[in-house]
Amino acid sequence: MINRLDTIFWAYFNEYIKKDSSQIFKKINNxxxxxxxxxxxxxxxxxxxxxLWKNESLINIEPEKYTEISNYIIENYKELFTFTFQDKNVESKFKEIDEIQKSFIKEVIEEFVLNHIIKTSFISSEDISQNYYWNFASLCALTSKFEYDINFKNDKESKYYYSIVYPFLITMVMIDVLKPADMVDKIKKVFTRKNISEAYKKGRELSSEEKEWLAPTIQFLKNEDELNAFILNFKKDNWENINIKQKFKIIHELSKITTIFLRDNLKNISVISEGDEVYEALYAYLPLFLSSSKEQGKINIKTFDGALKTVHSMCPINQKDFNPAWTIKHSKKFKEYKKIKFRAEKLMDFVARVRYSTYYMEMVNKTKRNNGVLGDCLISFKKVGIVKTMNFYSEIDGKFEFNYKNVKFKSINLDTKNFQKLLTKADRFEEIADYNSQMSIMLKILSLTITIDPKAPKTFEYSWETLIKYYIIAFGPYKKNMMSYTYKDLELIEFKINKLLTQYKKLQQKEKVIDSIGVLYKLQHFK
Structure with missing residues (x-):
């Protein structure tokens, strides 16, 4: 969602700044x-x-920190922009940052952005979502944002390294700590002798210091009895009876093995040490993913022996442009929405599932780098959807080879002008043949959502019409004082898709559109 101009955020922008006297917001144009x-x-x-720079969880943003934060951003703006968007085709509006632009950026950050983030994006460790899909997406988002540490660059090699917390976070993703019943099975599939041996043989040579640090872990892996006893800690019954601090410690032990898979982008694998610094940087986020009950919403502050308190943390997912709670509140203002019947909790769940599926594929693509062992494991967990249905990868001799790129969440852009194109008549498969058209993106996002998670079709009554409706409501264009789309618009979009489904039946090269209209065709005939 890059540079959306007609989102729920912009619909209420004037309200956010009405108390602000800054001149830069007096004239709002594109x-x-x-x-x-x-x-x-x-x-x-x-x-x-x-x-990461401060090596501490950001549990709040006090006004006295505003200047330090804005200065940090301005000083590192080029690198931060690059890692924010991770897309060479996205150009910054501030290519050469002079003093005037510095002043503008600083003012926007200090007078508006930080205040808005404080009000909308901090969550309590005792107010955790019960939606698995949202929580897993949040874990992936946190992992992605903490993947690299831009504060420490190898200037000689022009290279950035993984952060100190990344091995721990990617380990949580790989074993899916949010589904304790499946953890043991996933650990046994990921951390096999074959996978570890393959990863160990590939990549850079470990230093003598790293080998010495890793030696006890290697010895531990060779002792089958000790290893099996350790894995039993992750068994659901055992897992739910230990506190967050204990969970952290055993995941950290597992993450020592993970460093073998990641070592090409770790300056020194021993940097994670015994986990003290990792804990200090992550403690505020741990209850979001490791709580077994509401009673575990408190966490030891900063250190393993710190005071046990409720904390706040910044939501890993930036919801600026698609916050379902804001959308629901906005929709109640217009009579037209009564015709577009939808349930608030279902909209929340839909957004969570879309974020889950798109983040899952992002994790696949990231972990397929280097030796690719972790990426292959993630693909194997969702093989039916990723390989057999969507054909993003092909399986060759037990390995998964890339076929073509999947659609990304940031491609969604249903601003008014793009939404109008959805309503415009198009020839046969012209729209979905265009990879960048919003019709193509919508159908691919929906296809990905219902194939990554086999439970999704049932949740939405096996109805592609229902999926389309929730997609438009979740990501569609919004204006403050008017409806940007109507019930008739939804009917017109459904008519166009119905026509595509009819044409698909006669299409010879069905494999070319399997990731868009092909999946919906199967869904339609599953009813």
Whole structure:
């Protein structure tokens, strides 16, 4: 969602700034919107890098920190922009940052962005979502934002390394700590002798210091009895009876093995040590993913022996442009929405599932780098959807080879002008043949969502019409004082898709559109 101009955020922008006297917001045009969008997104990502720089969880943002944060962002703006968007085709609105632009960026950050983030993006460790899909997406988002540490660059090699917390976080993703019943099975599939041996043989040579640090772990892996006893800690019954601190410690032990898979992008694998610094950087986020009950919403502050308290943390997912709670509140203002019947909790669940599926594929793509062992494991867990249905990868001799790129969440852009194109008549498969058309993106996002998670079709009554409706409501264009789309618009979009489904039946090369209209065709005939 890059540079959206007609989102729920912009519908209420004037309300956010009505008490602000800054001159820069007096005239709101598209150029200003694009600049604010960029600064907001860069700031959001930067706050996680700021935490790495300070090596502490950001449990709040006090006004006295505003200047330090804005200075940090401006000083590192180029790198932060690059890692925020991770797309060479996205150009910054601030290519050469002079003093005037510095002043503008600083003012936007300090006068608006930080205040907005504080009000909308901090969550309590005792107010945790019960939606698995949202929580897993949040874990992936946190892992992604903490993947690299831009604060420490190897200038000689022009290379950035994985952060100190990344091995721990990617380990949580790989074993899926949010599904304790499946953890033991996933550990046994990921951390096999074959996988570890393969990863150990590939990549850079470990230093003598690293080998010495890793030696006890290697010895431990060779002792089958000790290894099996350790894995039993992750068994559901055992897992749910230990506290967050204990869970952290055993995951950290497992993450020592993970460093073998990641070592090409770790400056020194021993940097994670015994986990003290990792804990200090992550403690505020641990209850979000490791709580077995509401009673575990408190966490030891900063250190293993710190005071046990409820804490706040910044939501790993930037919801600026698609916050379902804001959408629901907005929808109640217009009579037209009564015709577009939808349930609030289902909208929340839909957004969570879309974020889950798109983040899952992002994790696949990231972990397929280097030796690719972890990526292959993630693909194997969702083989039916990723390989057999969507054909993103092909299986060759037990390995998964890339076929073509999957659609990304940031491609969604249903601003008014793009939404109008959805309503415009098109020839046969012209729209879905265009990879960048919003019709193509919508169908691919929905296809991915219902194939990554086999439970999704049933949740939405095996109805592609229902999926389309929730997609438009979740990501569609919004204006403050008017409806940007109507019930008739939804009917017209459904008519166009129905026509595509009819044409698909006669199409010879069905494999070319399997990741868009092909999946919906199967869904339609599953009813």
């Amino acid at each position: 150029d200003l919107k694009e600049k604010v969008n960029e600064i907001y997104d860069v700031t959001y990502y930067s706050l996680f890098q700021f935490q």
